[in-house]
Amino acid sequence: MADEKPPAPVSISGRVQAQPAPAGSAVSGSAPQGFASAYANVATVRSNGEEVAITFGLKETGATEAEGRLVQRMLLSPPAAKRLAATLADALAEHEARFGAIHTA
Numbered sequence: 001m002a003d004e005k006p007p008a009p010v011s012i013s014g015r016v017q018a019q020p021a022p023a024g025s026a027v028s029g030s031a032p033q034g035f036a037s038a039y040a041n042v043a044t045v046r047s048n049g050e051e052v053a054i055t056f057g058l059k060e061t062g063a064t065e066a067e068g069r070l071v072q073r074m075l076l077s078p079p080a081a082k083r084l085a086a087t088l089a090d091a092l093a094e095h096e097a098r099f100g101a102i103h104t105a
Contacts, residue, residue: 038071052081 031037040056047053053075059068076084096102 040071042068047078047081050077052076052078054081 038056040058042057042059044055044057045052046055053073055073056071057068058071092102
């Protein structure tokens with residue numbers, strides 16, 4: 001049915017289980033005021049004893065790394081970063097099961 005909404009993400013042991021987006025549409029949902037989305041196709045990760053910093057960027061086709069632009073930086077505690085890594089691994093495994101292998105350059 002077109003009017004059915006996908007189920008909300010489910011938290012499992014502090015992790016959010018990925019839910020598929022409706023077929024043929026972008027991920028939807030209402031965002032709180034002040035919430036911003038950004039597209040990124042590159043990321044760097046650095047850490048110290050207190051935090052893990054993930055810097056997201058946008059690099060256009062044919063551009064060098066220096067020509068890319070920073071989009072967003074996220075600072076996480078090491079335990080939160082580990083939960084994020086596990087959640088991303090789960091989401092990518094589900095994606096590949098549904099759509100086939102993801103090939104990186």
